[in-house]
Amino acid sequence: DAGITQSPRHKVTETGTPVTLRCHQTENHRYMYWYRQDPGHGLRLIHYSYGVKDTDKGEVSDGYSVSRSKTEDFLLTLESATSSQTSVYFCAISKGTGSTKNTEAFFGQGTRLTVV
Amino acid sequence: QQPVQSPQAVILREGEDAVINCSSSKALYSVHWYRQKHGEAPVFLMILLKGGEQKGHEKISASFNEKKQQSSLYLTASQLSYSGTYFCGTESSNYGQNFVFGPGTRLSVLP
Numbered sequence: 001d002a003g004i005t006q007s008p009r010h011k012v013t014e015t016g017t018p019v020t021l022r023c024h025q026t027e028n029h030r031y032m033y034w035y036r037q038d039p040g041h042g043l044r045l046i047h048y049s050y051g052v053k054d055t056d057k058g059e060v061s062d063g064y065s066v067s068r069s070k071t072e073d074f075l076l077t078l079e080s081a082t083s084s085q086t087s088v089y090f091c092a093i094s095k096g097t098g099s100t101k102n103t104e105a106f107f108g109q110g111t112r113l114t115v116v
Numbered sequence: 117q118q119p120v121q122s123p124q125a126v127i128l129r130e131g132e133d134a135v136i137n138c139s140s141s142k143a144l145y146s147v148h149w150y151r152q153k154h155g156e157a158p159v160f161l162m163i164l165l166k167g168g169e170q171k172g173h174e175k176i177s178a179s180f181n182e183k184k185q186q187s188s189l190y191l192t193a194s195q196l197s198y199s200g201t202y203f204c205g206t207e208s209s210n211y212g213q214n215f216v217f218g219p220g221t222r223l224s225v226l227p
Contacts, residue, residue, distance in 0.1 A: 048215075
């Protein structure tokens with residue numbers, strides 16, 4: 001199994017508070033992703049990173065920010081949590097050797113976030 | 117922009133075959149297939165690249181029609197363990213690896 005850990009695994013927070021989710025990998029993979037999963041929508045890409053300090057927005061990035069200061073860590077921050085951000089959040093990593101190879105993604109176990 | 121998957125759900129008896137389709141409005145460089153069991157993380161099954169290169173799972177196959185921006189996943193002689201939600205993930209270029217997933221197809225295999 002790929003070495004990918006998400007923390008926390010469960011969190012309940014109040015509307016308006018900032019929340020940070022952490023994704024940690026031990027594989028030294030270049031690409032890291034944050035997705036949210038909601039019934040009927042599947043996995044929707046929030047942000048992704050293709051290297052240290054290199055990030056880009058996904059399809060549902062509003063209200064979220066990310067940072068990657070080290071290869072192994074990719075942080076997702078909800079700047080001011082809202083009830084619509086209640087979801088299961090998955091981190092994924094991919095080797096993706098530059099522009100040549102397209103490789104599989106490995107997913108973390110997910111973080112269940114509830115905003116009340 | 118999310119790819120479209122069909123059907124949304126399918127129920128099979130053990131030993132029956134199923135086909136799950138994925139289509140995109142954008143030109144595709146690659147299509148990935150993943151399976152997710154309830155309460156678990158998605159797991160890689162298959163990747164299909166533009167130009168025909170394919171990596172796969174031993175009892176599941178897939179096709180990729182680049183011109184139509186479509187892919188199909190074929191599950192033959194289904195087993196109980198095939199139950200889960202199947203997602204296609206697409207990428208429109210070989211840079212950036214911006215994976216976008218479809219909404220999923222729920223497959224239930226009954227004894």
